[in-house]
Amino acid sequence: MTKKMNTPEDSTLNGTKISRRNILKTAGVGGVGVILGASGLGGLLSLKEGKAASSETKEIIPFYDKHQGGITTKTQNHIYFVSLDVTTSKKEELVKLFKDWTKAAALLTEGKAVGPLSSNEFLPPKDTGEAAGLSPSNLTITFGVGPSLFVKDNQDRFGLKQKQSKELVDLPKFPLDALEEAWTGGDICIQACADDLQVAFHAVRNLIRIARGKAALHWAQTGFQRTKQSDPKNETPRNLFGFKDGTANPDVNSEKQMNETVWVQPGDGPNWLVNGSYLVVRRIQMFIEVWDRTNLREQENTFGRYRDSGAPLGQKDEFERLDLEKKNEQGEYSIPVDSHTRQSHGDGSQKILRRAYSYSDGMDMKTGSFDAGLLFLCFQRTPSKQFIPIQNRLAKMDKLNEYTSHRGSAIFACLPGAKQGGFIGETLFN
Numbered sequence: 001m002t003k004k005m006n007t008p009e010d011s012t013l014n015g016t017k018i019s020r021r022n023i024l025k026t027a028g029v030g031g032v033g034v035i036l037g038a039s040g041l042g043g044l045l046s047l048k049e050g051k052a053a054s055s056e057t058k059e060i061i062p063f064y065d066k067h068q069g070g071i072t073t074k075t076q077n078h079i080y081f082v083s084l085d086v087t088t089s090k091k092e093e094l095v096k097l098f099k100d101w102t103k104a105a106a107l108l109t110e111g112k113a114v115g116p117l118s119s120n121e122f123l124p125p126k127d128t129g130e131a132a133g134l135s136p137s138n139l140t141i142t143f144g145v146g147p148s149l150f151v152k153d154n155q156d157r158f159g160l161k162q163k164q165s166k167e168l169v170d171l172p173k174f175p176l177d178a179l180e181e182a183w184t185g186g187d188i189c190i191q192a193c194a195d196d197l198q199v200a201f202h203a204v205r206n207l208i209r210i211a212r213g214k215a216a217l218h219w220a221q222t223g224f225q226r227t228k229q230s231d232p233k234n235e236t237p238r239n240l241f242g243f244k245d246g247t248a249n250p251d252v253n254s255e256k257q258m259n260e261t262v263w264v265q266p267g268d269g270p271n272w273l274v275n276g277s278y279l280v281v282r283r284i285q286m287f288i289e290v291w292d293r294t295n296l297r298e299q300e301n302t303f304g305r306y307r308d309s310g311a312p313l314g315q316k317d318e319f320e321r322l323d324l325e326k327k328n329e330q331g332e333y334s335i336p337v338d339s340h341t342r343q344s345h346g347d348g349s350q351k352i353l354r355r356a357y358s359y360s361d362g363m364d365m366k367t368g369s370f371d372a373g374l375l376f377l378c379f380q381r382t383p384s385k386q387f388i389p390i391q392n393r394l395a396k397m398d399k400l401n402e403y404t405s406h407r408g409s410a411i412f413a414c415l416p417g418a419k420q421g422g423f424i425g426e427t428l429f430n
Ligand SMILES: C=CC1=C(C)c2cc3[nH]c(cc4nc(cc5[nH]c(cc1n2)c(C)c5CCC(=O)O)C(CCC(=O)O)=C4C)c(C)c3C=C
Pocket: 239, 241, 243, 244, 245, 246, 247, 248, 249, 282, 284, 285, 286, 303, 305, 322, 340, 341, 344, 345, 352, 373, 374, 376, 387, 390, 391, 394, 404
């Protein structure tokens, strides 16, 4: 029996965009297995378009843009983050991979399959199928390249050495780092964020499938936030220590702030990264059992903020400007000297865009406690002037270190966005 499939080719029929959900609804109307000619399907959809299309349009973040999605776009409920090792030594295969990934990512973010769901019973289907019927879920796919893609073991692997940015180098070892190879480094990263974890997983799975023989998984980490459904007021999310996390972030709606803080500008370094950004990712375990035995005052002194309101200590409102000079009745600083807020803020001149997710990975087999914490992700224009000095201060002085351990780390240059017809990495490889 011939079935009409949701293929990349038929993603636009008669000028009508067809998403995973539409195609299923259409099949429902006509019945599974009904043969539909392109024009018949297009006609049917244009009749039904209205509701389904308008509710889904809101759940699509366009893939082709000046900047990649997943950086300043609204944070979704889930993340599936992977770091990959490139296994091919041929530059042309690497370039082809980025071209294939670009096409696939554009389809996936629109809620489409990367190929026919079941066209030939003698071959594995092109798309793995688990996202069929699901909405695009605001999926964003962000690609980055690590320092080891340029030079590894002193080898200029793909003739890219001349293009390596001075900022794209391994992070220094910070005091107290307890990094493990299993969560550190990588040649390429893919960050997939979506409001549905199955959609994010499906995206990563299919992109890695496309990379077979060219790149392989090095490490992977999922993460979550409270969902939009459970928090319709969209307040600042809370981390696993129960504190609001993300309050003092630069404003993603301010182009000026993003150009100052996040996007690489002409003249900053190599041209290929203009409109891209550097991502620092840290897998930070949080000792939640120890925290849960710590009294509230100590917890609040650790962060320098109230747990309930998220306001700085000695102040009223979550979003009030920090008053680092304010003292309490005992004559001590209201926001303690070793608190996370004071140390991460510093003199306020170094800013990063944080886009962190909590993670929970079952049990830490070494200790029997939860392996849970924060997949800390931050974007910036110049790591040596932003993440690195902040982390140097935190590693030396932050009271939060008593309750956390940095177990994984990596840096990537997230490429600029691509135009329709172009591909992610074009500026680097051409
Ligand atoms: C090097 C950068 C940072 C790391 C690593 C980091 C880890 C980390 N942070 C929290 C929880 C909170 N962080 C908060 C503020 C805050 N954190 C950083 C940087 C790093 N945090 C910055 C730059 C800031 C903002 C400073 C400012 O200007 O005020 C807060 C307070 C609320 C907020 O502003 O978001 C919390 C809570 C955890 C749990 C953690 C590691 C596990």
